[in-house]
Amino acid sequence: MKKKIFVTYIILLLLETILTGLFSLSFIKMSYLSNIEEMLITDGNLVNKMVEDKIKEKYFKDIDFSKLAKEYSKQINARITFINRNGVVVGDSEIDKSDLKNIENHMNRPEIKKALKGIIGKSQRYSSTLDINYLYVAVPVVKDGIIYGVTRLAYPLNKINKIYFNFIKKIVISMVIGVAVAMLLGYRYINRITEPIKEITVTAQKISNGDFSSRVYVESEDEVKILADTFNLMAERLNNNISELQDKNTKLKSILTSMKEGLIAIDNSNRIILINSPAKKLFNIEKEDVLKEEIFNLINNEELKISLEKIINDNDLEKIEVAIDEPEMRILKIYKYLIKLNQDPNRIIGKLILIVEVTEMRRLEKMRTEFVANVSHELKTPLTSILGFVETLKNGAIDNEKVRDKFLNIIEIEAERLTRLIDDLLTLSDIESNKLSSNKKEYIDVYEEMIQIKDMMEEIAKQKDIEFICEIQESLPNIYGNRDWFKQMIINLVDNAIKYTPEGGIVRVSAYEKENSIFISVKDTGIGIPKKDIPRLFERFYRVDKARSRKVGGTGLGLAIVKHIVLSFGGKVDVYSEEGKGAEFLVKIPL
Incomplete structure (x- = not known):
């Protein structure tokens, strides 16, 4: 196997080297000829410039072109021939002036034809005059738009061939050295490839004889490595089925x-x-x-x-x-x-x-059922009352002014109760579903808002003969959120404290900054909350004392609204209370 790979490698290497060398030589020759052509064109233009200056002094036919050809040829190291516009050679650096008459007319030379048309002519051919292969470049001599003749420069191809053969010699030497080095490296590389395959073969024989612990170790990162790894994996799977x-x-x-x-x-x-x-x-x-x-x-x-x-x-x-x-x-x-x-x-x-x-799920389902029942009950009670009094009025009580006014007052009270209930339900629904557009959020000056709430609730507390104390830290930081919700949260807490505090009691409201948060405390000396009721205090329609709650006009939704507003600000609310000794609601809103 090693021999086959090596022979194939050598054949491919030789083919690649030969093709590369041929293409390189061809490219070098073309490039060199192109450079010579460009050089001849440049030299031709320079010679023409000097000829054109001579035309100013003499007529074209009076110029000694043989002399000019020999002078300029020495300077540019190329054969120069001057031909007039009739194709007659009037000067040549390689031919004596006396022999010019023996040279045939050049009108039919391809490069001369192009030059007489005002185009630079190029050609490669054998010169019968000098018996040498030349590269010809013909540049028209033009003065004031008139073509007077042609300056033709010729470069012997035998010089190019000599340079070309030198290139071939050097490239062949390089190719021989390259092939020798490649053969040496290739032999080592083929050894490196075939050794793991030989090792895999030996290991396969061991495994076929029952030695499943044998493994192949290959350091390469090619397909042979993949083959060895796959082989090892197969052996490992055979050996480690139970594992x-x-x-x-x-x-x-x-x-x-x-x-x-x-x-x-x-x-x-x-x-x-x-x-x-x-x-x-x-x-x-x-x-x-x-x-x-x-x-x-x-x-x-x-x-x-x-x-x-x-x-x-x-x-x-x-x-x-x-x-x-x-x-x-x-x-x-x-x-x-x-x-x-x-x-x-x-x-x-x-x-x-x-x-x-599903304990939690059932608890939530029960809460939902209770909520629907409570809403129905809360709505049904005032509606029944309203409908009853309306029916009574329709049956004739409307004619009695005293009875009519009394019934209408009751209807108004119940309607207001319904309105409060519906407003609270809508507010709670909005807060729970977080239906708050960004344009309703703003920076809230907590100190200013607390002062406004103090002025608002102070009068209500005074009517009930309750001492209202407000302790608000100045220069409180602003918070970001809904201003109306913030005010409603504080008002609900203060209103509850006033409702459930008897005459002569105290309601204390304080606001201060601590632990990168704003704390708002609403503390009263009221009836307090039994310990067993505190965990359910923020549930919708949950009342500690239902009879008393309805008597003071609550909807049963105030604290539920407070809880959800606090959550909308990313805060929390805690309750501290002892039955008969008042209660404290502590709101914490992070900055």
């Missing part, structure tokens, strides 16, 4: 462990063949290794066990929901999937149980 299966098992366990949902796979005898950590946590299984154990023996919660037995044993049942209260109240949704063989889909080898905790 790969264990690795896949580990990966599967990692995936199962990272799942939030519980997952259990059981066989047809209800024995566990796979279980993840969330499932163990859900079923409160503390035992480490539970594989091959029956699932029902591991579950302590009776309700959960009954639900699992039901879904596993009922072929038509695919999902079930169960509520358990140990160790804490949770709602679980259990799904069942049949495990089938890919090769035989009709054969069932077990069941896959997926347990999803």
Whole structure:
């Protein structure tokens, strides 16, 4: 194999070298001839310039062109011939003046024809006069637009050929040296390629004899390296089938462990063949290794066990929901999937149980249901009242001025209550859905806004004989957001404090900067909030004392609006309260 590669390499190398040399020589020759032509044209133009100056002094026919030809030829190292416009040679650097009459007319020479037309003529041919191959360049002698004759310059091609053969000699020497070096390097390179192949062959023989630990080591980065790596990979796979299966098992366990949902796979005898950590946590299984154990023996919660037995044993049942209260109240949704063989889909080898905790989802659904019920109730009560009084008025009470005014006042109060409720619902909806265009956001001067709220709420507190104290730090930083929402948030908190503080009490509002945030505190000496009610305080329509809340005219949405406004500013609100000793709402808005 090595010999075949080497011979092929040498043949290709020789072909490439020969072709490159031929093309190089051809290019050099063409380039050299082109340079000679350009040089002759330049020299011809210079000679013509001097001839044209002579024409000023003498007529063209009176100039001694033989003398000029010999003088200029020595200067430019080229044969010069002067021909008049009739094709007659009137001077030549290589021929005596007396012999000019023996030279044939040059009118039919191709380069002369072109020159007499005012074009520079070029040609290569044999000179019968001097028995030499020449490169001819003919430049017309033009004076005042009249062509008087032609200056022809000739360069012997034997000089070019001599230079050309020197080039060939040097290129051949370079080619021989290059081929010799390439052969030496090629032999070493072929050795480098064939050695790994020989090693692969030897290693393959070892593996065929049962030595699966044998490996091929190749340092190159080419296809041979890929072949060796592929060979090693094949050997490794043959040797490490069991290890790969264990690795896949580990990966599967990692995936199962990272799942939030519980997952259990059981066989047809209800024995566990796979279980993840969330499932163990859900079923409160503390035992480490539970594989091959029956699932029902591991579950302590009776309700959960009954639900699992039901879904596993009922072929038509695919999902079930169960509520358990140990160790804490949770709602679980259990799904069942049949495990089938890919090769035989009709054969069932077990069941896959997926347990999803839906406690939070059900809580939100319950909140939504309660919200709809509360809205309906809150709307129905004033509407019923309004409709009742309208009906009474229509039945004749309208004629009694005292009764009519009383009923209309009640209708007005209930209508205002409805308006407040609807306004609060719309506000809450806008805030929750964040329906706030960027042009409504602005920088808010907290100090100015707090002073305005103080002036507004101070009068309301005075009417109830409540001491209203406002402590606002000057030079508070601005915050960015909706100005109206900010004011509504503070007003709702202060209004609540005034409503639930008895006469003679104190409502204290303070605002200050701390920890790169603005803190706003609304503290009262009112009835306070029971500890059990604090977690639900910001739910819509949630009231600690429903009777008292309706009596003071609340919609049950004020604190829900406060919470969502605070969230829109990226802040949070905390409640500190003790029943009978007042409450404090502390809002923190980051800068």
